[in-house]
Amino acid sequence: MTILVTGGAGYIGSHTIIELHKANHEVIVVDDLSNSSKESLKRVEEISGKQVKFYNFSVLNKDKLKGIFKTNKIDTVIHFAAFKAVGESVAFPLKYYHNNISGTVTLLEVMSEFNVKNIVFSSSATVYGDPARVPIDESFALSVTNPYGRTKLMMEEILQDVYRADNKWNIVILRYFNPVGAHKSGRIGEDPNGIPNNLMPFISQVAVGKLKELAVFGDDYNTVDGTGVRDYIHVVDLAYGHVSALKKITDNSGLNIYNLGTGKGYSVLETLHAFEAACGKKLKYKVAPRRAGDIASCYALPDKAKRELDWQATRNMEEMCIDAWRWQTNNPEGYKSGK
Numbered sequence: 001m002t003i004l005v006t007g008g009a010g011y012i013g014s015h016t017i018i019e020l021h022k023a024n025h026e027v028i029v030v031d032d033l034s035n036s037s038k039e040s041l042k043r044v045e046e047i048s049g050k051q052v053k054f055y056n057f058s059v060l061n062k063d064k065l066k067g068i069f070k071t072n073k074i075d076t077v078i079h080f081a082a083f084k085a086v087g088e089s090v091a092f093p094l095k096y097y098h099n100n101i102s103g104t105v106t107l108l109e110v111m112s113e114f115n116v117k118n119i120v121f122s123s124s125a126t127v128y129g130d131p132a133r134v135p136i137d138e139s140f141a142l143s144v145t146n147p148y149g150r151t152k153l154m155m156e157e158i159l160q161d162v163y164r165a166d167n168k169w170n171i172v173i174l175r176y177f178n179p180v181g182a183h184k185s186g187r188i189g190e191d192p193n194g195i196p197n198n199l200m201p202f203i204s205q206v207a208v209g210k211l212k213e214l215a216v217f218g219d220d221y222n223t224v225d226g227t228g229v230r231d232y233i234h235v236v237d238l239a240y241g242h243v244s245a246l247k248k249i250t251d252n253s254g255l256n257i258y259n260l261g262t263g264k265g266y267s268v269l270e271t272l273h274a275f276e277a278a279c280g281k282k283l284k285y286k287v288a289p290r291r292a293g294d295i296a297s298c299y300a301l302p303d304k305a306k307r308e309l310d311w312q313a314t315r316n317m318e319e320m321c322i323d324a325w326r327w328q329t330n331n332p333e334g335y336k337s338g339k
């Protein structure tokens, strides 16, 4: 199949392209490089030995987007393109609504016009808000605590309405838990701008000496050791989940929603210690106040994806840390580290 990957130069997109190539799909990318660089795609081509056709503009640009559909026969779209920083979304909600919601609506309009009605959409466990209990299955009540999360929830609802109005659409909504790690080659990985918001990239930068110590946001949660528990999933497992989702799309099975997680929760301190084992160093940390909007525990019940997509995560926490560490040490400045 020919797959249009929006946001394909980003963290999850770049890893997904490699799995798509392995499964013999043709890949076309549209990305405005607002949170990524072309270097990631160059390295993807180097890893998979295949070319990626790249369009450098925003999915908000309807005319240019139509041009892609005019010149290429697209079978399915995998839609990663979005802004994703929770704190920034609180400060600049309109920036998030414009890019994430209007971008998605524009994309869906163009798809509809060209009669391409297959889409895999990147949602997030953030749509479960503060869940009543764990593990979380797909039927849990949805709620959100910040504008970023609200854009994901709204986009899920938009997709449901689109499907209700026209059931020729095939839609797979994937709710990712916490993606971490990097490709085994150490050539592609997560390359956050400035000081990382997320735990694993922050720990990696402490380990490589760029940051002094980890601030553990709260040690008084009702969890194994008082620190927050999350379902960290290796980005390559997550990437492969998209290949599985494409098989579901070709079954013409309407709209389906899946959690992509491992089903196992790790606390902040457990994650820190796993990373220490991977990098062979003791890492400094201090306990800090809770971060606003954080919850105690969040981990998936991933059984539906196993049952219906024949997909499950196979890489453990040790592998996530080893791979994140390899990427970090080989590329201390991310893609700016050069060749």
Ligand code: NAD
Pocket: 006, 007, 008, 009, 010, 011, 012, 013, 030, 031, 032, 033, 034, 035, 036, 037, 057, 058, 059, 060, 079, 080, 081, 082, 083, 084, 099, 103, 122, 123, 124, 125, 176, 177, 178, 179
């Ligand atoms: P990322 O920022 O690395 O990748 C997103 C890519 O989209 C970037 O390359 C960026 O330049 C591009 N982009 C943004 N707006 C665009 C636009 N209007 N037009 C074209 N390109 C645009 O993020 P990621 O971690 O790879 O996340 C991919 C998707 O998965 C996002 O939708 C994100 O919300 C979702 N998600 C991420 C996580 C996570 O923790 N990383 C968790 C759950 C869901």
Ligand code: WQD
Pocket: 084, 086, 123, 124, 125, 126, 177, 178, 179, 197, 198, 199, 200, 202, 214, 215, 216, 217, 218, 227, 228, 229, 230, 268, 291, 294
């Ligand atoms: C994990 C744990 C923190 C940093 C976020 C988004 C979510 C999704 C994934 C996109 C928590 C603790 C963190 C630090 C810490 N993204 N922590 N010190 O908050 O589960 O999810 O990313 O959809 O929407 O909200 O991930 O990595 O930020 O935090 O103690 O410096 O690590 O309190 O318990 P989170 P995270």
